[in-house]
Amino acid sequence: MYGVFLNVSGVRCMIVGGGRVAERKASALLVSGANLTIISPVLSKSLEAWKAEGKFHHINRPYQRGDVASYSLVFAATDDLAVNTSVYEDCHARGIWVNVADQPDLCSFYVPATICRGDLTLAISTNGANPSLAKAIRLSLEEAFGEEFALFLTMMRQVRNEIKNKIADPDERTEFYRNLLQSDILKDLAHQDLSFAWQTFATKIKEWEAHERTACRNSSKPVGIDTDQLGLSTDPTHTQ
Ligand SMILES: C[C@@]1(CC(=O)O)C2=NC(=C\c3[nH]c(c(CCC(=O)O)c3CC(=O)O)Cc3[nH]c(c(CC(=O)O)c3CCC(=O)O)/C=C3\N/C(=C\2)[C@@H](CCC(=O)O)[C@]3(C)CC(=O)O)/[C@H]1CCC(=O)O
Ligand SMILES: NC(=O)c1ccc[n+]([C@@H]2O[C@H](COP(=O)([O-])OP(=O)(O)OC[C@H]3O[C@@H](n4cnc5c(N)ncnc54)[C@H](O)[C@@H]3O)[C@@H](O)[C@H]2O)c1
Known part of the structure; x- marks a missing residue:
């Protein structure tokens, strides 16, 4: 399996069926801004409730052959094997990506269990072998990945260009970020302490700049962050 993240914002997506599985797929598609249509005689x-809020277009009848024609992404999620198979055949004939809830062999893609923290998305798949395991792993990872990761990425988005300009060499940038992640920044953010987090960030930038000046004065030294010289531990449990 080849993992990708799809930008479905405004993309015409269809779910056939309106039960428990359709609801789970719809929820994730709507959060991602899909232009969603659901065909089902029962919701x-x-x-x-989401229909009443105008979140998707509802076609209130059973699936008819060819209904999928103008859609880019389709989910067959009825409790009727023959209907789901027809949806698959219609999509396959038109080159439309299709997910078939009750027949993994007919899926052109699987939906993973996902954790979203702002710009961070973690996706877990078992290649269809045991979706329950994917869910269990999601539940356990959810504890380890809190909202601090969303805050961290909001910060990094803001300073990304500044850091790119300041630290032009990609290897040095990688080293800088590795170093930053060993600091207290994520702990600061876990306590919602944004000003502490920005201070930690500023300290790391100053340390890098100080190191850069030293490197320029002593041209025989390779340019790069020498964490030993800065007194920084490479032990991830070490806190500054
Ligand atoms: C991850 C998740 C995403 C989502 O759907 O959002 C997802 N299934 C989830 C839960 C779940 N699914 C099932 C159970 C009941 C326990 C059990 O039977 O195992 C539970 C657990 C529960 O509900 O607690 C039953 C089930 N699922 C499939 C079949 C058909 C079959 O295997 O034949 C059957 C048997 C139906 C039957 O026998 O009647 C098929 C698929 N389910 C997939 C995804 C794809 C493979 C993902 C992978 O790579 O692992 C795939 C192939 C197609 C697809 O749907 O994309 C979501 C967890 C979300 C979360 O909570 O994080
Ligand atoms: N992939 C998964 O994650 C997963 C998980 C659990 C179950 N399943 C399988 O997915 C299927 C659906 O499960 P569910 O729990 O959502 O079932 P459900 O009984 O809750 O819902 C079925 C829905 O399909 C609709 N439907 C029936 N015939 C239709 C037709 N001809 N056209 C349009 N809609 C029609 C019904 O009105 C209903 O809304 C089952 O076959 C189940 O075995 C898949």
Whole structure:
């Protein structure tokens, strides 16, 4: 399997079926900004509520052959094997990417269990072998990856260009980020302490600049962050 993240914002997506599985797929698609249509004679309670809020277009009848024609991404999620197979055949004939809830062999893609923290997305797949394991791993990782990662990425987005300009060499940048992640910055953010986090960031930039000046004065030394010289431990449990 080849993992990708799809930009479905505004993309015409269709779900055939309106039960529990359709609801789970719809929820993730709507959060991602998909232009969603659901074909089903019956909708679950949550889907009815989202419909009332105008979140998707509902075609209130059973699937008819060819309904998928103008869609880019399709999910067959009825409880009827024959209907799901027809949806697959219609998509396959038109080169449309299709997910078939009850037949992994017919899927052109699987939906992974996902954790979203702002710009961070973690996706877990078992290649269809055991979705329950994917869910269990998601639940355990959710504890380890809190909202601090969303805050961290918001910060990094803001300073990305500045850092690129300041630290032009890609290897040095990698070293800088590695070093930054060994600092207290994520702990600061876990306590929602943004000003501490920015201070930690500023300290790391100053340390890099000081090192850069030293490197320029002593041209026989290779340019790069020497964590020993800075007194920084490479032990990830070490805190500054
Ligand atoms: C990850 C997740 C994403 C999502 O759907 O959002 C997802 N299934 C989830 C949960 C889940 N699914 C099932 C159970 C009940 C326990 C069990 O039977 O195992 C539970 C657990 C629960 O509900 O607690 C039953 C089930 N699932 C499939 C079949 C058909 C078959 O295998 O034949 C059957 C048997 C139906 C039956 O026998 O009637 C097939 C697929 N399910 C996939 C994804 C794809 C493979 C993903 C991978 O690579 O691992 C794939 C191939 C197609 C697809 O749907 O994309 C989501 C967890 C979200 C989360 O909570 O994090
Ligand atoms: N992939 C997964 O993650 C996963 C998980 C659990 C179950 N399943 C399988 O997925 C299927 C759906 O499960 P569910 O729990 O959502 O079922 P469900 O009974 O809750 O919902 C089925 C839905 O399909 C609709 N439907 C039936 N015939 C239709 C037709 N001709 N056209 C359009 N809609 C039609 C029904 O109105 C209903 O809304 C089952 O076959 C189940 O075995 C897959």
